[in-house]
Amino acid sequence: MDFLLQLIVTGLALGMVYALIAIGFVIILKCSQAFNIAQGHFVMLGGYLGYTFLVSMGLPIWATLILAIIVAGIMGMLIERLTLRPLIGQSVLAIIMMTIALSVVLEGLAGLIWGGEYKTYHGVLPSLSFKVGEISLPSEALIGLIVSVIVVVLLLVFFRYTKIGLAMMATANDEQVAQSAGIKVTFVYALSWVIACIVGVIGGILLGGVSGVMVSLSEVGLKAFAVVLLGGVNSIGGAIVAGLILGISENIAAGYLDPLLPGGGLAHVFPFLLMILVLTIRPYGLFGQKRIERI
Amino acid sequence: MSQPCGVFQENYAQDSSIFRTKTQWVLLALFLVILFTGPLYLDNRLMTMMTYIGITVIAVHGLNILTGYCGQISMGHAAFMAVGGYTSAILCAKLGFSFWAALPCAALMAGFAGLLFGLPSLKIKGFYLIMATLAAQFIIIWVILQLRDITGGPDGLSTARPQIGDFVFKSKASYYYLVMVFAVAATYVAKNLARSKIGRAFVAIDNNDLAAEVMGVNLWVYKLLAFFIGCMFAGVAGSLTVHYYAFASVDQFPFINSVWYIGMLIVGGMGNTVGAIFGVVFLKIIEELGSMLGPILPTAIFVPQAAASITLLLRGLVIILFLIFQPKGLAHWWNTVKSYYRLWPFSY
Numbered sequence: 001m002d003f004l005l006q007l008i009v010t011g012l013a014l015g016m017v018y019a020l021i022a023i024g025f026v027i028i029l030k031c032s033q034a035f036n037i038a039q040g041h042f043v044m045l046g047g048y049l050g051y052t053f054l055v056s057m058g059l060p061i062w063a064t065l066i067l068a069i070i071v072a073g074i075m076g077m078l079i080e081r082l083t084l085r086p087l088i089g090q091s092v093l094a095i096i097m098m099t100i101a102l103s104v105v106l107e108g109l110a111g112l113i114w115g116g117e118y119k120t121y122h123g124v125l126p127s128l129s130f131k132v133g134e135i136s137l138p139s140e141a142l143i144g145l146i147v148s149v150i151v152v153v154l155l156l157v158f159f160r161y162t163k164i165g166l167a168m169m170a171t172a173n174d175e176q177v178a179q180s181a182g183i184k185v186t187f188v189y190a191l192s193w194v195i196a197c198i199v200g201v202i203g204g205i206l207l208g209g210v211s212g213v214m215v216s217l218s219e220v221g222l223k224a225f226a227v228v229l230l231g232g233v234n235s236i237g238g239a240i241v242a243g244l245i246l247g248i249s250e251n252i253a254a255g256y257l258d259p260l261l262p263g264g265g266l267a268h269v270f271p272f273l274l275m276i277l278v279l280t281i282r283p284y285g286l287f288g289q290k291r292i293e294r295i
Numbered sequence: 296m297s298q299p300c301g302v303f304q305e306n307y308a309q310d311s312s313i314f315r316t317k318t319q320w321v322l323l324a325l326f327l328v329i330l331f332t333g334p335l336y337l338d339n340r341l342m343t344m345m346t347y348i349g350i351t352v353i354a355v356h357g358l359n360i361l362t363g364y365c366g367q368i369s370m371g372h373a374a375f376m377a378v379g380g381y382t383s384a385i386l387c388a389k390l391g392f393s394f395w396a397a398l399p400c401a402a403l404m405a406g407f408a409g410l411l412f413g414l415p416s417l418k419i420k421g422f423y424l425i426m427a428t429l430a431a432q433f434i435i436i437w438v439i440l441q442l443r444d445i446t447g448g449p450d451g452l453s454t455a456r457p458q459i460g461d462f463v464f465k466s467k468a469s470y471y472y473l474v475m476v477f478a479v480a481a482t483y484v485a486k487n488l489a490r491s492k493i494g495r496a497f498v499a500i501d502n503n504d505l506a507a508e509v510m511g512v513n514l515w516v517y518k519l520l521a522f523f524i525g526c527m528f529a530g531v532a533g534s535l536t537v538h539y540y541a542f543a544s545v546d547q548f549p550f551i552n553s554v555w556y557i558g559m560l561i562v563g564g565m566g567n568t569v570g571a572i573f574g575v576v577f578l579k580i581i582e583e584l585g586s587m588l589g590p591i592l593p594t595a596i597f598v599p600q601a602a603a604s605i606t607l608l609l610r611g612l613v614i615i616l617f618l619i620f621q622p623k624g625l626a627h628w629w630n631t632v633k634s635y636y637r638l639w640p641f642s643y
Contacts, residue, residue: 035422086619092421097561098618100554105611111604225426269437272430279427283419
């Protein structure tokens with residue numbers, strides 16, 4: 001029983017980070033109809049930025065977060081301006097291809113600047129231990145949980161109560177109506193990339209604290225696609241619920257089934273199995289808009 | 296397409312032929328002669344490069360049929376190659392098949408794997424299909440690693456080089472010939488398939504699947520057929536890869552290769568058989584450029600030994616530039632140059 005509870009608790013912390021990454025994806029999709037394959041690479045960059053600021057420069061965590069947010073904001077703006085803006089009006093597939101190419105460029109850039117070796121910053125983050133009975137939560141995971149919750153709440157408040165957040169929601173709803181109401185849609189596009197970039201980078205800093213940083217950290221972004229699909233591609237709430245579901249179920253499946261399999265590694269492939277399952281049974285996810293297309 | 300002055304079509308066969316003038320036939324013959332005398336003047340490194348290009352061209356032709364013509368993006372093409380490669384390796388190493396018997400089995404097996412993961416394509420498209428094929432990439436590789444008794448798991452599986460009678464394709468030059476024969480055959484099949492009824496149906500599905508259905512194209516059949524044919528090419532390419540190294544390992548079929556194959560299509564030009572070849576060659580040249588640039592980068596700014604990363608960066612940038620400035624790819628430029636040459640000195 002303790003084993004199960006332990007799995008659930010760690011899964012919850014991991015799931016919160018997944019949700020955070022998936023939210024970045026959903027924001028871009030909602031506001032600019034672009035499927036961002038490179039979201040995982042924002043996470044990877046986040047991890048590297050965290051390493052640079054925390055270890056190489058020795059800054060405290062709050063300064064790291066602020067600096068990383070600034071860097072991520074500039075990066076998001078540049079990416080939107082240079083690569084996505086010229087493709088406005090092109091087909092959905094062209095935009096997907098662009099984000100695929102973008103992911104490759106970001107991976108190359110990260111490899112060029114930080115190299116291929118594995119980097120960790122365990123113990124640099126302030127330690128908060130959390131223990132109830134036999135169940136313990138590692139400090140990094142706990143920080144991840146707290147920051148993710150804060151960011152998610154901030155985002156929800158931003159979208160509900162600020163003027164620009166409402167403008168973004170309006171654009172998501174109907175671009176033309178938003179335009180005729182005086183909302184500058186290109187600005188909303190840029191902002192959605194900035195927010196997604198920031199969210200991804202924060203997720204990366206947290207995840208890097210738990211699992212270390214490598215170029216392959218970007219694969220967590222691929223896992224986040226499972227979250228996105230399960231929650232429904234255009235639902236922020238869905239992303240949160242699905243993130244938690246995936247985090248917990250992945251952990252439980254790996255915990256109980258890995259000993260039975262010769263090669264193990266179920267946690268690595270579980271999100272993809274889930275993805276196929278969702279796509280064949282319920283392509284619009286748990287909370288997504290059901291779009292009927294008869295072909 | 297524009298033809299030089301004085302070329303007239305008198306019957307349907309002439310009208311639909313690809314090579315119509317004597318010059319074209321001479322150029323084709325010249326190209327083939329240069330290609331097949333390659334080992335005489337290519338050094339070892341260039342020959343390896345050409346062999347790689349040949350194998351990749353086969354795979355990208357498959358992806359071109361699936362993605363370029365039929366519009367069903369697959370981000371798991373490397374995994375379908377792995378299916379073909381492992382099928383061939385297992386048949387040869389464990390069951391004593393010859394390479395020539397194993398190759399068709401590899402193609403069929405990869406085709407069926409493609410069918411399996413293509414099934415969702417009937418319900419979903421665009422991004423969702425990309426996700427399904429992306430999942431295929433990771434699931435297939437995972438399954439291969441799990442079936443340790445059959446595939447050798449992470450240790451890989453050694454197998455034999457192909458042979459005819461007593462002649463073993465052991466040297467680089469002999470394997471070069473083998474690959475080039477297959478690459479030329481694959482190009483021939485791909486080009487003509489695209490001009491057949493099947494190819495036209497694929498293009499119709501790509502343009503508008505609803506309209507295609509209304510016109511009598513059976514979506515169920517043709518979408519799955521596209522997956523089947525595209526993945527059969529991948530199976531052949533995978534089999535050739537594995538026998539080239541005489542060793543099968545999942546590291547030969549990483550996810551990034553699936554990305555590169557799509558990138559090659561973008562650079563070369565989607566839905567264009569010649570474009571697929573251009574794309575493969577161009578990105579390979581970029582890779583060579585990257586490995587040359589790697590050692591001379593200033594290590595004060597960048598980490599040393601950054602060749603792999605600079606290649607990633609350059610290739611990604613090239614794909615981005617093509618997407619923005621020339622979405623029709625190199626093939627479009629090629630056609631422009633060709634028609635300019637033919638019509639010169641008159642502009643039309």
